[in-house]
Amino acid sequence: MSEAELEREIVALNYRYARCLDENRLDEWPEFFIEEGRYLIQPRDNLDQGLEGYWLYFENKRMLRDRVVSLKDVNIYKIHYERRLVTNVEVTGRDGDGWLARANYLVMHTDNEGRSTLFSVGEYRDRIVRSAGALRFSERRVIVDTFVVPSHLSMPI
């Protein structure tokens, strides 16, 4: 497969992931990861200072599935609509049997009155492998610039 083709596939993976969350299809979200896949949310501040502080640190798919269950319980509090703009997708290198990639994101929220506001801006840093016939994340690390948002009840980013 050519570099161009791989890049196209990784861009498509990013878009499918965004659409899955935008449409609140939470049950499908863990399927973007391999069984031992990690999903981390880390404030950019901590990353820059070499600190280990994470908002979320999920080490495998089971933890992602548990998250989905608990999110469904608190669903009543959630924002009306989400919309992700994913841009600047870059494949930055190989890492063993996987590829390293990055992207920028903007998550917009729209409340029940139809007002849209910025929820979070930041970056994805991914390690992606081919597994069970599709590209999946062996790690998706979300670096959030915006850190005034309450994280404990939030949807995945």
Added chain:
Amino acid sequence: MSEAELEREIVALNYRYARCLDENRLDEWPEFFIEEGRYLIQPRDNLDQGLEGYWLYFENKRMLRDRVVSLKDVNIYKIHYERRLVTNVEVTGRDGDGWLARANYLVMHTDNEGRSTLFSVGEYRDRIVRSAGALRFSERRVIVDTFVVPSHLSMPI
């Protein structure tokens, strides 16, 4: 034509469309549609509830041209500048002689004092055909998340 090539063409169509409106070249806007092309704006709320409520429902190119005329009449009220960020372009399938595609958008407005604010965030759901030597919309359905904006005088999205 390869899938990659088609996708590239559809991305380019989206960008040309955005630039046409950003630059206020309203007369060219209907040319992005075929003669019997439809242009709809529908709040996401209505879509989700299976309601038929539309902000705009234009069933053919003549209606689009009429819109252009009326917009030029009210031009004095219009916002100073617009800028569209179109992302997450996905070709999602074939439909007869056409292709189905989606994209996310963010429309920014800048007023006379140079202040930029979000106008609308949402999604395009398109049916695209090749007609008269170019890709054109047989349907462009705009799903708007943001529904606090006055629609009656607005530019197309």
Added chain:
Amino acid sequence: MSEAELEREIVALNYRYARCLDENRLDEWPEFFIEEGRYLIQPRDNLDQGLEGYWLYFENKRMLRDRVVSLKDVNIYKIHYERRLVTNVEVTGRDGDGWLARANYLVMHTDNEGRSTLFSVGEYRDRIVRSAGALRFSERRVIVDTFVVPSHLSMPI
């Protein structure tokens, strides 16, 4: 090289440029330009009215390097974090030994309290050449929609 391949390279150039500034690697910024490369920031208002007013008008790489030095001096005033979303990249034509291209951008700022706000939205209008083994700007003209921001101390866009 095919059109698709060139386009892909120009998209990648845009993303590398964005990431360089987002990560505050100012020393590397002039390397995106050729020696006689120009970097201009012009309010969209002036462009539209055919006025020559620029916020910045750098005529060569030496001026860019001087800018980097002065920006490092005022670094204490600068915003905590920047994040660029670059979209709508279009290769619009050839110009001698170079290519003309455009893109839209959104620059988000995040302050020390973690609040993210829009800093600037606008457009890049570029002339790009191949030089010393890479694509570089012989001209990057930034057309800013947003003109309420103080320009004198700002980072490049």
